[in-house]
Amino acid sequence: MLTITSASKLFNPGTVDEKVALMDVGLHLDRGDFVTVIGSNGAGKSTLMNLISGVMKPDLGSVSIGGTDITVRTEAQRSRWIGRVFQDPMAGTAPNMTIEENLAMAYNRGRKRGLSWAVTGRRRAVFREQLGKLGIGLENRLTAKVGLLSGGERQALSLLMATFTEPDILLLDEHTAALDPARAELITRLTETLVREMNLTTLMVTHNMEQAIRLGNRLIMMDKGRIILDIPAGRKDGLTVQRLLGEFEQISGQKLADDRLVLG
Numbered sequence: 001m002l003t004i005t006s007a008s009k010l011f012n013p014g015t016v017d018e019k020v021a022l023m024d025v026g027l028h029l030d031r032g033d034f035v036t037v038i039g040s041n042g043a044g045k046s047t048l049m050n051l052i053s054g055v056m057k058p059d060l061g062s063v064s065i066g067g068t069d070i071t072v073r074t075e076a077q078r079s080r081w082i083g084r085v086f087q088d089p090m091a092g093t094a095p096n097m098t099i100e101e102n103l104a105m106a107y108n109r110g111r112k113r114g115l116s117w118a119v120t121g122r123r124r125a126v127f128r129e130q131l132g133k134l135g136i137g138l139e140n141r142l143t144a145k146v147g148l149l150s151g152g153e154r155q156a157l158s159l160l161m162a163t164f165t166e167p168d169i170l171l172l173d174e175h176t177a178a179l180d181p182a183r184a185e186l187i188t189r190l191t192e193t194l195v196r197e198m199n200l201t202t203l204m205v206t207h208n209m210e211q212a213i214r215l216g217n218r219l220i221m222m223d224k225g226r227i228i229l230d231i232p233a234g235r236k237d238g239l240t241v242q243r244l245l246g247e248f249e250q251i252s253g254q255k256l257a258d259d260r261l262v263l264g
């Protein structure tokens with residue numbers, strides 16, 4: 001479903017600020033794979049997500065979805081295939097628009113320009129049904145401005161909007177990190193349900209190692225722009241944070257110096 005081939009990305013090349021964000025990264029996800037991504041600060045996780053979503057292009061290498069090379073396509077052109085939820089609950093939704101207007105926008109994502117964002121009676125029924133799945137009462141607040149929702153409610157809506165059109169790839173960029181533990185757990189459960197029901201091919205960046213172990217069928221660890229560990233479904237069972245830290249030390253020859261990652 002998703003194939004990244006030999007992707008490299010360098011920032012500020014040839015200057016004192018040169019940073020290797022990705023170095024010769026190869027990754028293939030089959031349809032329905034749910035891959036969690038961990039790694040220390042600056043490991044290249046966000047850059048990887050940005051290359052897939054089209055926010056930036058690799059200096060070398062390629063990205064393809066479903067066999068189509070999308071390396072040079074813009075972010076807007078890719079939006080029909082890709083749904084993304086960011087860490088910041090404010091990022092995925094338009095605060096001055098109502099819940100139903102936001103959903104109409106998500107519904108039209110990647111479709112022909114000029115289509116109306118009008119909320120028809122039929123669409124409203126679909127929106128109500130979809131929102132009902134979240135189980136937090138948003139289906140009764142269709143005309144509420146999104147700016148009035150709590151962070152957790154907004155993130156639940158962002159998640160629904162990102163998955164609404166059953167994208168080929170779902171990118172979750174530390175999407176529970178800014179929430180309190182109870183809301184984070186709610187969003188995690190919703191994520192699991194939506195991914196499972198739609199069999200979505202998913203890449204989820206998280207700083208929470210427990211979460212990375214518990215969720216999904218595969219785990220990758222990044223360090224200094226490379227994928228240094230790729231743990232497939234069978235080997236994930238029985239994995240512990242301690243063992244993961246041990247593997248990191250063994251491969252990189254150093255202790256993991258990122259408290260946020262170690263402590264979760």
Ligand SMILES: Nc1ncnc2c1ncn2[C@@H]1O[C@H](COP(=O)(O)OP(=O)(O)OP(=O)(O)O)[C@@H](O)[C@H]1O
Pocket residue numbers: 011012019020021039040041042043044045046047048
């Ligand atoms: N726009 C940019 N300009 C210059 N350097 C950048 C830019 N974006 C990222 N970098 C650098 O590239 C490297 C990888 O950054 P990236 O944000 O992908 O890491 P990350 O794994 O997401 O880190 P974190 O967990 O801290 O968010 C880092 O050294 C970072 O400083």
